[in-house]
Amino acid sequence: MCSSSFQMMGPVWLWLWLLVAEVLLPVHCQPFSAHGDKSLGASQPASHQSLEPAPAYHKVTPTITNFALRLYKQLAEEVAGNILFSPVSLSSSLALLSLGAHADTQTQILESLGFNLTETPAADVHRGFQSLLHTLDLPSPKLELKLGHFLFLDRQLKPQQRFLDSAKELYGALAFSANFTEAAATGQQINDLVRKQTYGQVVGCLPEFSHDTLMVLLNYIFFKAKCKHPFDRYQT
Numbered sequence: 522m523c524s525s526s527f528q529m530m531g532p533v534w535l536w537l538w539l540l541v542a543e544v545l546l547p548v549h550c551q552p553f554s555a556h557g558d559k560s561l562g563a564s565q566p567a568s569h570q571s572l573e574p575a576p577a578y579h580k581v582t583p584t585i586t587n588f589a590l591r592l593y594k595q596l597a598e599e600v601a602g603n604i605l606f607s608p609v610s611l612s613s614s615l616a617l618l619s620l621g622a623h624a625d626t627q628t629q630i631l632e633s634l635g636f637n638l639t640e641t642p643a644a645d646v647h648r649g650f651q652s653l654l655h656t657l658d659l660p661s662p663k664l665e666l667k668l669g670h671f672l673f674l675d676r677q678l679k680p681q682q683r684f685l686d687s688a689k690e691l692y693g694a695l696a697f698s699a700n701f702t703e704a705a706a707t708g709q710q711i712n713d714l715v716r717k718q719t720y721g722q723v724v725g726c727l728p729e730f731s732h733d734t735l736m737v738l739l740n741y742i743f744f745k746a747k748c749k750h751p752f753d754r755y756q757t
């Protein structure tokens with residue numbers, strides 16, 4: 522099993538990411554309160570608005586931020602130079618994998634990400650990731666952010682339909698079957714599919730795997746922010 526992630530952005534990525542998570546998310550909540558406003562004055566009780574549940578991602582973002590900081594600290598001690606990683610990609614990939622694992626393995630994976638399953642049961646963690654990924658996927662005029670998961674499963678695997686359904690529903694993960702005995706052809710197949718699914722934004726993805734690979738989980742992320750002060754084309 523292997524997992525790879527594609528990151529196409531500068532070294533300030535981690536901090537940008539945290540910033541995006543903190544700044545962007547509240548903006549996207551607004552349609553919900555707008556909806557609440559509309560029902561004011563109707564037969565709804567006045568307390569309706571204040572009882573509105575917080576979005577499900579609120580249950581996962583603090584843990585993801587802590588995970589990012591822990592990981593960053595560890596990487597900074599071991600790696601020289603710039604560090605490029607995407608905490609949401611990594612944590613959501615692991616949480617997605619845990620869906621297909623036995624209950625105790627699922628617990629271990631989620632706890633290693635820092636979740637306290639007494640406080641936040643596994644189902645809430647998955648719903649939280651679903652809400653976070655959905656929110657990050659909403660179009661924004663300021664930045665373009667695309668994040669996705671692909672699962673490539675060897676033909677000899679018989680994954681449970683329930684796992685495939687949950688992976689798709691909660692993580693938007695698309696599953697494809699592949700024949701890993703034919704390594705080169707499968708690499709090409711994965712490359713073509715990723716290019717097609719990302720409308721050409723992610724290219725040259727030719728993962729390497731060994732003959733006994735049975736599953737590849739691939740995560741891509743594409744991030745493009747508009748500059749606040751765009752460079753003057755004639756001066757650059």
Ligand SMILES: *[C@@H]1O[C@H](CO)[C@@H](O)[C@H](O)[C@H]1NC(C)=O
Pocket residue numbers: 637638639640
């Ligand atoms: C998890 O949360 C429960 C309830 O808040 C708490 O009693 C427990 O100590 C926490 N576990 C860990 C490992 O932090």
Ligand SMILES: *[C@@H]1O[C@H](CO)[C@@H](O)[C@H](O)[C@H]1NC(C)=O
Pocket residue numbers: 676677700701702703
């Ligand atoms: C996978 O590819 C190998 C080598 O070409 C072939 O022998 C095998 O039958 C294929 N397996 C499946 C399940 O298609």
